[in-house]
Amino acid sequence: MKLSLRNIDRSFGAVQVLHDVTLDLHPGEVHALIGENGAGKSTTMKIMSGYLAPTSGEVLLDDRPVAFASSEAAEAHGVVLIHQEFNLAELLTVEQNIFLGHELKRGPFLDIRAMRERTRHLLDRLDCHVAPDAVVRDISNPDKQMVEIAKALSRDARVLIMDEPTAVLTEREAEVLFSQISRLRAEGVAILFTSHKLDEVKRISDRVTVLRDGHVVAQAMTQAMTEDEMATAMVGRDVSSLYPERAAPVGGEIVLTVEGLTVPGHARDVSFDLHRGEILGIAGLIGSGRTETMEGLVGLRAATGTVRVEGRAIRRDRPRAALDAGIAYLTEDRKERGLLLDKSMRENLTLQSLRDFTRVLIDEAAEDRALDQAIADFDIRAPHRAVEVGNLSGGNQQKLLLAKTMLADPQIVIIDEPTRGIDIGTKKQIYEFIHGLVARGKSVIVISSEMQEVIGLADRVLVMRQGRLAGELSRPDINEDRIVRLAMGLDGVRGAA
Template sequence: MTPQPSSDRLPILEARSLSKAFGPVEVLRDVSLTVLPGEVHAIIGENGAGKSTLMKILAGNHQPTRGEILIDGQPVHLAGPVDAENRGIVLVHQEILLAPDLTVAQNIYLGRELPKGLTLDDRAMNEGAAKGLRELGADIYPQAIVGTLSIAQRQLVQIARVLLVPHRIVIFDEPTASLTPFETEALLKVIKDIRAQGVGVLYISHRLPEVKEIADRVTVLRDGGLVGTHLASELEPADMARLMVGRDVAKLYPERQSAAARETVLEVENFDVPGYAKNASFQLRKGEILGFAGLVGAGRTELMEGLVGVRRASGTVRHNGQAVHFRDASQSMKAGIVYLSEDRKGKGLLLLKDLATNLTLASIRRFVRGLQIDRNREAEALDGAIREFDIRTGRKDLLAGQLSGGNQQKLLIAKMMMLDPSIVIIDEPTRGIDIGTKQQIYKFIARLAEEGRSIIVVSSEMPELIGICDRILVMRSGQIVGEVTGEHMTENEIVVLATGVKTGEAA
């Protein structure tokens, strides 16, 4: 039974039987919900359940095929996102929508600049940007160029930009997917503060403990339809997961055998990535899953990019006992070392190209006959990848950008596995992915290790690293500061190393 709003709190926003079709494909059907003043209403579901489509309709980005939207009990037609903003509805997008060549402050005030005579008041905008970022717990310089920031830092800038607009309803679409636990905690505090001001919040997240902490009510979507709305106090994360996927997801992480006694396949000594990592030394064993933990900005991503030749780096690297130095990613791929970027949309896939093109791009030579690409072999490869990696797509001629986030990640894994690598580096493997797909990806990673491949996993989710890794190395301020194994693989041990703050000390 759907909990009803109390008589003294009428909905600010109401959706009635909203449906949306893109061509012949209906991605949302007959979904209804309400948002009350001073509540956080969470929307959960697997990738492809229709969550983001629903949010974009409510924010004016999409027009519904059927159904209606009411604000304060009155039917409205949202002509676009500007119209929605004028009515007090603002959306924090899952995708990063910032101008990379502008400063942080310029992005936050873009389109709403503060004038000063015939020019702009840069000082006031820098101060305003700094204040908004401080409230989010973000230590970001307002005059920094956005293109130089990490994905997590850009997300915080985007949130600060949205919260600058006067708002009655704030829609957060996966706002913490790229944030560390510390940044997440700061954001959740901000959300609790705006809830206390009577603002209604719609909140999408795949992090179910986070939903349990922040939400008053939870609406569950599955396959574009409404499963139901429940009081958050009546659901545990396991209940939410079961409602989302329609089955029990009790065992999230697969059981594995230790790789401790196996031979070393990668040795890294005194490795430097200027400005990001210094004196990094570690070893990777055959069939091992090695985790890298740390706060955003600790240098984990940049260290991996340096190893595979994406960034300028120096130091000693031995692959199977032979000294190597990769000048670019193509050299590392030829050597059997592949890197799956954390930015799958910006660096991993060509979103405006079809699935087959994306799948075979890195291994295209295998599909060339004479001067042409053998489209039949390419189609066969796509069929195989769809079966092996459970890539869920209604049609094979879709563009990569039309897939859900989880299926994009599966496509990226399939693309790199076409190279038959011996070492796989995966950066944030389950960012923005639902729990059912997470379970699948963990099984894929475990299977790769069982096949004798060696895996490095970079992740900001400590339970994920603890659940799938044999060992975890922790980075802080560009250096590897410790290793945790066995019974010491706990969130507390990792946090102490990542922050340099001992248990009980004030940060």
């Protein structure tokens, strides 16, 4: 089945977000839709799948105009959107999720046997080995993704639209997904996906459409475009060097010493140093305890061990202790732990440093000035100042989160997944910002699941495996092969530390 958009315009109030968008999804073809945050990708996908109606233009299904009244209507036509945040009931089983709202029945009763049978069949087809009666909460992210796809297939999806399917997957997990996508393509399903990872786009898509500011700026067979060309089309300028050159040398002074940090159930006996002006990368598979170690370090989790800042041991039993010692931790989960989505930018910006804006009362004028400064410094783009932060794009949320963290003026910044779900132009801005920090004598720890990010940014890399430090790599030795070997436990040699 072929799904086409013809000359689609879409406005929200006075703001037009899509201009004359035309594209075709062919059966048995994988189509990548790329663009910066706010370029109009989400709106395009929502119009395809019936969540939004176009302001003008046509949606065609096998060349006949259709008007989906709702996402349910689109699903009835075999067009299914899989959201970036999984739309699964965490406490139900895989099988219950797949048939949610479409339960098979025998007479008045649920036909559990038939549903289990079909679930097994669907999962087999996807080469996914999760049990039909497993509770969704307990299965891994890629398995959840497979369950979403199985759910779509159970509704006879012929057009599958995926919003950043690899954003929450590790590279290995993404591989599994890609092989499933190839399988579906072979079965004649039309697939559209978005991604910020251009290497992925290059590898698995057949055709690519680039959006910028709501316009289609490029549309081609994937093999006809290089990654650089894609990036240039997205940003409208040359972005060939994503990672800035190191401007200032790493200082010799040790600012942070961690000794024997143990986070029960997550990390054991982690020790390392951090130098002034250094970017320290932390790599490892998801589940290797990277995030938990850092949360233990700043007191967000119960932990034992010693943390010294410039020689002075810090307490971790009070929420502000780490911050007062100059350590700020920027969470990987900006929607659930980083920002208050139903509050304005101003309230979010100053939440962590409210003390600095308060004498007896909060100085709202000073807050406003801080927001002006943050908007300018971090290039935060918002429709208006009172906008609820949940309505900002991911990249702008991340910039606001950075601004919020930096407002407390920390000497040591721990950034967990600095660019997850963020477009390439914003990524570059964030990398430049990180370099700016170390140039000013601050020290940065970057946790990332993106190998290229760690390699491109870090002066030194610690690799974690199963809650322990598996090894340390310094500048000339930092490469993908060494990191993977350490992370997978193939290479237990520790560097000099």
